[in-house]
Amino acid sequence: MKLFPGFESKKITTSNARINLVTGGDGPAVLLLHGYPETHAMWHKVAPALARDYTVVCADLRGYGDSSKPKGLPDHSNYSKRAMAKDMVEVMAALGHRHFHVVGHDRGARVAHRLARDHGKRVRSLTVLDISPTLTMYRRTDQDFATAYYHWFFLIQKAPLPEMLLAKQVPHYIIGRIGRGPGGIRVFDRNALKEYVRAFRDPRTIHATCEDYRAAASIDLVHDRADLRKKIKMPVLVLWGKLGVIEKMFKPLADWREVATDVRGRSLDCGHFLPEEKPEDVLRELRRFLARV
Numbered sequence: 001m002k003l004f005p006g007f008e009s010k011k012i013t014t015s016n017a018r019i020n021l022v023t024g025g026d027g028p029a030v031l032l033l034h035g036y037p038e039t040h041a042m043w044h045k046v047a048p049a050l051a052r053d054y055t056v057v058c059a060d061l062r063g064y065g066d067s068s069k070p071k072g073l074p075d076h077s078n079y080s081k082r083a084m085a086k087d088m089v090e091v092m093a094a095l096g097h098r099h100f101h102v103v104g105h106d107r108g109a110r111v112a113h114r115l116a117r118d119h120g121k122r123v124r125s126l127t128v129l130d131i132s133p134t135l136t137m138y139r140r141t142d143q144d145f146a147t148a149y150y151h152w153f154f155l156i157q158k159a160p161l162p163e164m165l166l167a168k169q170v171p172h173y174i175i176g177r178i179g180r181g182p183g184g185i186r187v188f189d190r191n192a193l194k195e196y197v198r199a200f201r202d203p204r205t206i207h208a209t210c211e212d213y214r215a216a217a218s219i220d221l222v223h224d225r226a227d228l229r230k231k232i233k234m235p236v237l238v239l240w241g242k243l244g245v246i247e248k249m250f251k252p253l254a255d256w257r258e259v260a261t262d263v264r265g266r267s268l269d270c271g272h273f274l275p276e277e278k279p280e281d282v283l284r285e286l287r288r289f290l291a292r293v
Helices: 081-094 107-118 134-139 143-148 150-155 161-167 170-178 190-200 203-216 219-226 245-249 252-257 279-292
Strands: 008-013 018-025 029-033 055-059 100-105 123-129 236-241 263-268
Touching: 008 081, 018 081, 029 081, 029 107, 055 081, 081 107, 081 203, 081 219, 100 107, 107 123, 107 219, 123 279, 134 219, 143 150, 143 245, 150 203, 161 170, 161 203, 170 190, 190 203, 203 219, 236 245, 236 252, 236 279, 252 263, 263 279
Parallel strands: 029 055, 029 100, 100 123, 123 236, 236 263
Antiparallel strands: 008 018, 018 055
């Protein structure tokens, strides 16, 4: 594979989805989950090096990339982070990995958070990149945050309005969202960008990703509130961009210590897309953390 040399492509059928992934390497299992508006391709600068010491699985979330894209239900439950986390537990079991580390960026970090909540006995450690917990972020929403993360509030609008508007401007929207950070578009691999645009040219992807955000603003908050008194027990690593919104508007370590007991982490000198902007730093922090847990 061009972006993942030596990796094998697979499609795994779970109880409610068909998940596309690549896997390679040997050693303890590490699941890498991408964010919006990307696919598993975002890990191409990290996964091959990590695979020297670990079995690495890079999966497309339900609704993204080449994974299945069911039509959203009225309550958005089939795009809840609970449903998406269940996909990943079943994928890892199908690959023979009963226990594993999970690393998530952006939306993938929200799935990873729920995975750690619902399947704590399976998850050895949790790493989240450039997020604070969803409930925390909604609770602290103000004008500055709503302006910076406008897509949170645009994508949750009732279907089919966001879907129709996005379908007319796919390349412009994707490049604009990804390239608005401090490094601009030049830090992103051209082949990876082509993958992101290709995936979003499918109207089903646009609908599914809107449903992801609709779930986050509704059913996911119900699940998160139900867990307020229960803290995550496994080790948690938090990394975020020093030049991004999370640094400016939230307190990532303090925020995660409200929901987990064993939290460490730091900022990296970049914006939101850490694995593509600062892959060497992400690798170094991951290796150090995983070696200790």
